[in-house]
Amino acid sequence: MVTIQEMIERIKPLDQKAMEEAQRRLDSLTKPPGSLGRLEEMAKQAAGITGEVTPDLSRKAVMVMAGDHGVCEEGVSAFPPEVTPQMVLNFLGGGAAVNVLARQASADVVCVDIGVNAELEHPGLEQRKIRRGTGNIARGPAMTRAEAEAAVRVGFELVAERAAQGYRVFATGEMGIGNTTPSSAIMVALTGISPDQAVGRGTGIDEARRLHKVDVVRRALEINAPDPADALDVLAKLGGLEIAGLVGVILGAAAHRCLVVVDGFISSAAALIAVRLAPQAAAYMVGSHMSMEQGHALLVEAAGLKPVLHMDMRLGEGTGAVLAFHFIDAAQLIMKEMATFESAGVSGKE
CATH class of the missing domain: 1.10.1610.10 (Nicotinate-nucleotide-dimethylbenzimidazole phosphoribosyltransferase (CobT), small domain)
Structure with a gap:
């Protein structure tokens, strides 16, 4: 192990x-x-x-990690938690935005249940569940340190398996209702910026709910007291299982000498954790796009990313990262x- x-x-x-x-x-x-x-x-x-x-970079995969979040109990999202498993089935059916864009880019979508709060069965699903959703970070830690490490290992091993099959380009993708809240909390813990600067509108909440979300992030930091010098502690106390899985994807790509294209806000939080754990991993990352999510510009700067696209996107799933595949292909054709x-x-x- x-x-x-x-x-x-x-x-x-x-x-x-x-x-x-x-x-x-x-x-x-x-x-x-x-x-x-x-x-x-x-x-x-x-x-x-x-x-x-x-190099031959023709084999590409977007790794879509799915997990639920206990912090949804605080009313931080415009969508109910039930959307997470529903969207997983949509990915597996090929009907989500990331599926459409991946087909255009001749890339494969790998959908991973790493922490969905439901029992899902599908022949195309990677069943790697660590637990059924995280704890409510406004009231306690998201997960144990051991669970965080196990989730990182999932991402690392999935990349290792596909690198052995000839994949050389990976993209970070995710699905998890409520996951901009833990991502914002991670950003605050590791950069020292204020919760108000870090917290955006996520799935489209109004200003009143955004301010409530700011307060939720503030409480999460106070209650959990993560150690900013220990990125794994921050991840375990504030993060999500899908975020941890993406940390593993990034470390796995770097360890196997593959490119890893980082998507939007949530993926950038994972990238920040990854570079705090392994600064040398930054050289293997390609920044894909500048999200519309508030705080993303500061987050990509902290993670050392340099986004290629400015498309006013904020969907997640890996959509911006898959669009950036075309630029990687263009560079190789040149x-x-x-x-x-x-x-x-x-x-x-x-």
Whole structure:
């Protein structure tokens, strides 16, 4: 059974030689140096992660972790908790937004029951339930430290299984009614910003309920007193099972030299936990989009992410991350198909 420390120790630095070779390739292409901006950065990053200048990144998966939250008892969401298992079945039926976008991107959707407060059966479901939902963080801890570590292990092992099958790009996705509240609490605990700055409208609540949600986050911090120097303590006391699973996805991707594309607010909270546990994991992450959720700009900055897209999205599920797959593909096509100055007979820079 792999421990979190062992996960961390398996994450190695990027391959600098491959990145230098990728840079030479980019500089030889028929364009001014650096003129393709983030696409060039992505190409270099992919080379450093995989150790190959033009890796095969065709096999992609979005890992949709699903879990419920006891804090829904506090009335923090516009939707009832019953929506979580209903949406899991929607994912498995191929009808959710992430399914549509994943089909367009030729990516697979892996739906994981890591903490849904219902018994679900479906041949396509990854049954990895740690417990049926978290505790109410406004009244006590979300879970035990052992449960948090077990949930991280689930994400790590799922990535390990698929990396062995040839997957080299993963996206973080999630489903869990109420999960912007624990994500905000994690952000407050680890960055020191105020609950009012961190808490947004989530599923579309009004200002009165947002202020109530601010108070819920404040109470969660006071009651649980998480240690900001111990990211696993913060995760266990304030987080969600799906958030913990995504921490494992990020650590697993980094340990297996795969790209991991981080989605929106909830996924970014998981990314922040991951980089506090393993700072070297940041080099394996690609920021996908800037969410409309209040506080996301501060959260991505804290996690060291640099989002590619600004689409005014706030759905979650991995939707923004899957859209970013197209840019990863574009970067690889540039590396593989664009002519060099020499091959095209074009005069280079003097």
